[in-house]
Amino acid sequence: MKTLSKLVSTSSVSLLVITSPVLISSNHKKIEVSTSTAVVAATYHIPVLTNNNFKNFKYSSPEMNTSTTEKLVEDEKAPDFNASAAVKKAFEVKMVIKQALTLYDSMKLEQSGLNQKAFEYAWRGYHNLLKQGKLKKSYVLTVCDFTQSSSSKRLYVIDVAHKKLLFNTYVSHGMNSGVEYATTFSNKANSFKSSLGFFITSKTYFGRNGYSLKVKGLEKGYNDLAAKRHIVLHGSDYITPQYLKDNGEMGRSLGCAAMPNVMSPKIIKTIKNGSCLFIYHPTVNYLTHSNIING
Secondary structure (H helix, E strand, O other): OOOOEEEEEOOOOEEEEEOOOOOEOOOOOOEOOOOOHHHHHHHHOOOOOOOOOOOOOOOOOOOOOHHHHHHHHHHHOOOOOOOOHHHHHHHHHHHHHHHHHHHHHHOOHHHHOOOHHHHHHHHHHHHHHHHOOOOOOOOEEEEEEOOOOOOOOOEEEEEOOOOEEEEEEOOOOEOOOOOOOOOOOOOOOOOOOOOOEEEEEEEEEEEOOEEEEEEEEOOOOOOOOOOOOOOEEEEEOOOOHHHHHHHOOOOOEOOOEEEEOOOHHHHHHHHOOOOEEEEEOOOHHHHHHOHHHHO
C-alpha cells in the first residue's frame, strides 16, 4: 500500500499535496484511516484544526495542483495559532465547504441533478464523522436528495476516494412525508414518514422485501429511532419508471428508503457495513441544530 505526495511551502504554511489515490487497501473496499487527526487531514485533503497541528495546518483539495493550492491558502490567510477555537472552527468549515464545491464541480454532480447544498452539507457531516472515527467503510458516501421529485433519480452513491459517481437511481420517501415531494419528516414510530440526517449503514438481512440493509440513525430527535422503527434500505417494484407510467406517481414506503429491485442488491452490497448515508431536505430546524453538520 503506497501513496505519493509532494510537500510544498509558502511563507505561512506547509501544504501536503497527494498526487496518487489515497491510502486504499488491496481489495479497494476500505480506506485505511488512522484516528490521528494529522493522518486524516493528509489522506482526505481536509483541514483538521487542533492546538497540536494548527500551526502546521495542511490543506489541499482534489483536482488542485501545487500552485492553485498555494494560492488558496494565501487568499484565505489561515488565522494565527493563538486564535480562538471559534475562529479556527470557522476557518475549518470554510475550507471543508471549498473542498465540497471543488468536488461537486470536478465530478459534474450538477449534471446528474444533485443539489449543491445537499452535497455541501453531506460533505461537512462526512468530514466530522471521519474525524470522529465513526466510519468503518469510509470510501463511499450516499446522499438522498429530497429537494427532488420522487420521479427523479435522487439517490447518489459516491466513491469519494476515486471521485466517481457509482450509482444514481430512484428512491422512495415515506407515505406521510408527501406525495411527489417529501416535505415533512419524523422520528416517531408509526408516523410513516422519512427521517432526515446522517445514518451509518449496518448489516444486511433477508426479509419480506428481500435483501435489505439496516441503518443506525445518529441524530437524536431526528433519526435515532430508525432502528426501532425498522427503517431500512430495500428493493421494491413501486419505485420504477414502469410503476410511474402505470400509476401516474411513484409509490411510497412506510418510512424506508426503497430502491428499484434491479439496483438495490448492487447498492446495498456497496454501502453496507459502516458507510455514511445522508438524507437531505432544506429544513431549517434540522440544518441549524444538527450536531453532525455543525460539530
